[in-house]
Amino acid sequence: MTSRAVSFWLHSQDLTFQSESALPPQADVVVIGGGITGICTAYWLSQLGIRPVVLERGHLSCGATGRNGGHCVFGANQSFKASVEDIGLEETLAVWDFTEQSSQLLQEVTHRHSIDCDLRFNRLVAFAMTPAQAQAIQDNCDVMRSHGLEATYWTQAEVYQQTQCSAFLAAGVKPHHGQLWPAQLVVGLAKAAQHQAHIHTQVEVQAVTRQGKDLHITTNQGQIQTQAVVYATNALAYHLLPNLKEVIIPVRGQVVATAPTAPLFDFDWLLNDGYEYAIQRQDGRIIFGGMRWKSPTKEVGIEDDTTLNPSVSEGLKAFLRDTFTPLRDIAIEYEWTGIMGFTADENPIVGELPNRPGEYISAGYTGHGMALAIAAGKAIAERITGSAQTPIPKAFRPERFGLG
Ligand SMILES: Cc1cc2nc3c(=O)[nH]c(=O)nc-3n(C[C@H](O)[C@H](O)[C@H](O)COP(=O)(O)OP(=O)(O)OC[C@H]3O[C@@H](n4cnc5c(N)ncnc54)[C@H](O)[C@@H]3O)c2cc1C
Structure with a gap:
């Protein structure tokens, strides 16, 4: 493993966010995780008049949300055909509708709060x-x-x-496809939610325990009592929910960002069954990720996002250099890793956990959270407040993994 991984998406000064200080003893809802899922959920809860407390062990977007490829892939994670074969046409269309709803919501919220996250x-x-x-x-x-x-x-x-x-x-x-600066979206939504939401960074949740309807959230800075908790911890969900150990598997991805260069294509691209993925931003940078198959483990089971895999690194750089003549001498300015949460059927887990009333999860996006998390956060917030409108596709339900 080589040097420290520095994500292009996290280098901006605009990401400064003022955390709340002391933890309250009680909260309407506790959201664990300050990535796109946690912050979208807190945003929708605050829109519904709830005062959630968000607990993030690092800084906002320090997980996969600040370390990804910047795509919004609308549609199922699998190909349409594979999805129809696995879950049927009706459910596949429900998944597609869900991601299309995310596309609409992304446009609405970024417009409503003037969030400049390079969405296009x-x-x-x-x-x-x-x-x-x-x-x-x-x-x-x-x-x-x-x-x-x-x-x-x-x-x-x-x-x-x-x-x-x-x-x-x-x-x-x-x-129909999108690209965005995920961490800018998160900080914009966090600021938009702050009139209601209490967002705490550098607070690690160590355990969630139940006494009847009450849930006790133990953190490194004290305890909070609540009746609803949202696990927005993606690949690390099993740390607090051990029965998810074999259900959401951490997989490390690696990404490079080139120096700005002349437009290569007028579209975003995937390669090699989606193993490789690229966008060219409006500033001319190409964000290119993948090549984890260069590692004997395919980076499955790795949770360390502070180092790079040199074989993957060489694969990414060689591919850009050798495949595209205009990129023969392109400089790589950033390179980083991040941890995805994979499920066996490639669909996320969204909803209330079976036999655990008041405990909700949205996680396991299998490398495609950007086009799912905003609608998922809305669906979870609506269920907590009893105002359900956003249907959750059956293919996303936690029950399918028999988690009872
Ligand atoms: C290399 C890579 C490339 C990707 N490319 C794309 C892409 O192009 N398009 C796309 O749609 N998706 C992509 N993804 C996937 C996407 O980034 C994720 O699906 C999405 O960010 C998940 O968001 P999240 O908020 O659920 O999880 P995360 O962003 O991982 O956030 C979880 C948060 O929970 C916090 N946390 C965990 N445990 C605790 C605890 N005990 N107490 C307090 N806080 C805790 C973590 O610190 C973290 O900030 C990629 C991911 C990676 C790693």
Whole structure:
């Protein structure tokens, strides 16, 4: 392992956030985690007139939210076709609707609170690196179109025309995709929620214990009593909920940010079955992540986001250099790692935990939390306040893993 990982998304001075000081002895709701899930949930709770207490062990966005690839992937984590095969058409469409709702909510809240998080929308192009991937992309486009969804298949010649790159055998194009600066969104929403929410950083939750309906939250700075808790701790959920150990698996991802450069493509891209992912920001930087398959463990089970894997690092840099002529001499200005939470079926876990009234979770986004967390936070907040409106797809329910 090499030097300390410094995320591009966390370098900005604008991320300064003033934490509350003393913990209150009681709270309407305690939200554990100050990433996109925790802060979105606190934001929606505060919109519903509740005064949540957020407890974050580090600083806001210090977890995956400040260390990701900056994509908002609308639709299921799996391909549309794979999702239909696994959970059926109706549920797949429910998942797609949920992410489309997130897209709407992102636009509404950033507009309402003037949050400048570089949110913009683009096409997403998924490139095939092997004949099997090309076939899978073509099949997926066919299935999507047969259900009235927009999807375009590019042959190798069409890909070359678009990219001047011969490494790609085919591609699938989705019309709706987003990119954003996740940590800027989080700090903007945290400030918007502060009229109601008490947000504490550097407070680590050590245990949640139950006495009847009361939940006691033990932290490194004292105890809080509440009747509702939200676990927004993503890959680390099992630290407080040991029965999630085999359910949400930590997987480390690695990302580089180049120096600003001339526009390469006018779309965001995925490669190699989604293992690699890239956006080019408006400032010209390319944010490129993936290559964890260069590690014998595929970085599964790793929770350390302070170091880099040199093999993954070399893979990321070599790919950019060797695949795209204009990037032959591109400088890499930032490189970092972050911890994703993977589930076996690639869907997140969103809702009240079985047999644990008042304990809610939204986690396990399997590398795709940006297009899920804002609607998930709203759905959880509505359930806590008894004002349920946002349907949670059945495919996200905690019960499916028999967590009782
Ligand atoms: C390398 C990488 C690339 C990714 N790329 C993308 C992408 O391009 N698009 C996309 O949609 N998603 C991407 N993801 C996934 C996305 O970042 C996550 O799904 C999302 O950030 C999850 O947000 P969260 O708030 O649930 O979790 P986190 O951001 O991980 O936040 C959890 C928080 O809980 C805190 N915490 C944990 N335990 C405790 C405790 N006991 N007490 C107090 N606080 C605690 C942590 O410090 C942390 O801040 C990527 C992730 C990584 C790591």
